[in-house]
Amino acid sequence: MSSITHLLKYLLSPTYRQQGRVEECHRRITQAIEDYVDALPQCHGWILLASRADKEDGFYCDVTIRTRDFLSWARQNADEHVIQNFQAEVVRKALPVWLSRASFDERTVSLLPPGAFREIAEDIDDWVTQGRARVFCSQCQAVPTEIDVTKENYHGAGNAYSWWTDVWTCENGHVLRKKDQHMRLILRRNRL
Numbered sequence: 001m002s003s004i005t006h007l008l009k010y011l012l013s014p015t016y017r018q019q020g021r022v023e024e025c026h027r028r029i030t031q032a033i034e035d036y037v038d039a040l041p042q043c044h045g046w047i048l049l050a051s052r053a054d055k056e057d058g059f060y061c062d063v064t065i066r067t068r069d070f071l072s073w074a075r076q077n078a079d080e081h082v083i084q085n086f087q088a089e090v091v092r093k094a095l096p097v098w099l100s101r102a103s104f105d106e107r108t109v110s111l112l113p114p115g116a117f118r119e120i121a122e123d124i125d126d127w128v129t130q131g132r133a134r135v136f137c138s139q140c141q142a143v144p145t146e147i148d149v150t151k152e153n154y155h156g157a158g159n160a161y162s163w164w165t166d167v168w169t170c171e172n173g174h175v176l177r178k179k180d181q182h183m184r185l186i187l188r189r190n191r192l
Contacts, residue, residue: 032090036113037097043067044108049124050117052138057117058179061168062136063124064109069132071099073123091115125149128168137170144170160185 047070050063074095083089095116102110112120127133129149137144148169156162161184168176 029086029090029093032086033094033097036090036094037101040098040113041110043098043102044110045102045104045106046109048109048111049120049127049133054117057121058166058177060174060178061138061176063128063133064136065127065133067099067102067104067110069127071096071102074099087115088119092119095119125166135168135170135176137172137174137176139174140170140172144172144176146171147176 045067046064047067048062048064050057050059050061052060052062078093078096083092091113095113098113124133128135128147134143135147136142148171150167150169151164152167154162154164161182163180163182166177166179166181168178170176
């Protein structure tokens, strides 16, 4: 009898159909998060956010962050953004789960999970300038005490478009990161 009731509600009620789609989507995301986290290795006390292998993103250094600091950011940002990509949403929501299961062994560094770099790339600059992330200069073979962030080659096309290169250097002048940036402002009023 309940299957007939379900069928009638499904056929006659758009709200009931919508609720069913939402529940199915939530179930799929939850299952994908569990599968993603189960496939990852154990997390430890430090996480390698970026390395010299990420040269296409402009890194000439290694950037690490304490797992506890990264966990607080991941918990805060897991549901903060609207994400249209299913895999990106799974990665963003799986990070706090994976980090909360960490051993917090301060002597060991874990690699960032696959797909996670794209989700955190915009925040690495802020973590470095705030002192939350630690940068290792491969040329000095040390962690610099001070990182100088400068803008080079700044150009603009009126007020609407500008581009420049962010350059990080250690106190000995070694380049730690070089990244081209651009900003476009849309200067139209909204039409209502």
